[in-house]
Amino acid sequence: MFLLWLTLFALVLAMLALGVLVNKKASVDREKSSPFECGFDPLNSSRTPFSIRFFVITLIFLIFDVEITLLLPIVFLDLSHLTTSLVIFFSFILVAGVFYEWKEGALSWIE
Numbered sequence: 001m002f003l004l005w006l007t008l009f010a011l012v013l014a015m016l017a018l019g020v021l022v023n024k025k026a027s028v029d030r031e032k033s034s035p036f037e038c039g040f041d042p043l044n045s046s047r048t049p050f051s052i053r054f055f056v057i058t059l060i061f062l063i064f065d066v067e068i069t070l071l072l073p074i075v076f077l078d079l080s081h082l083t084t085s086l087v088i089f090f091s092f093i094l095v096a097g098v099f100y101e102w103k104e105g106a107l108s109w110i111e
Contacts, residue, residue: 056106060098067094 101107
């Protein structure tokens with residue numbers, strides 16, 4: 001029984017060694033082996049300045065994503081006068097916010 005286990009272990013070890021030798025790359029490329037982080041060089045300092053416009057666009061997306069999440073179930077659930085007026089009021093606040101952001105230049109990528 002011991003001889004069977006020893007043979008099985010040696011066979012598995014040989015297969016692992018063969019796999020490592022076959023898959024060994026000839027040359028290691030530094031660019032290919034480094035992680036890709038959103039187009040930024042991961043080897044530079046992590047304290048480089050980042051444009052605040054990306055964060056503004058992310059916040060605008062999250063606001064409208066939450067708006068859709070809140071509005072659609074209300075619209076499809078009940079169409080009473082109170083619900084309709086609530087949806088119109090909520091939509092008006094969001095559209096007014098978009099116009100305010102547009103006026104302030106938060107949506108403009110070119111300065």
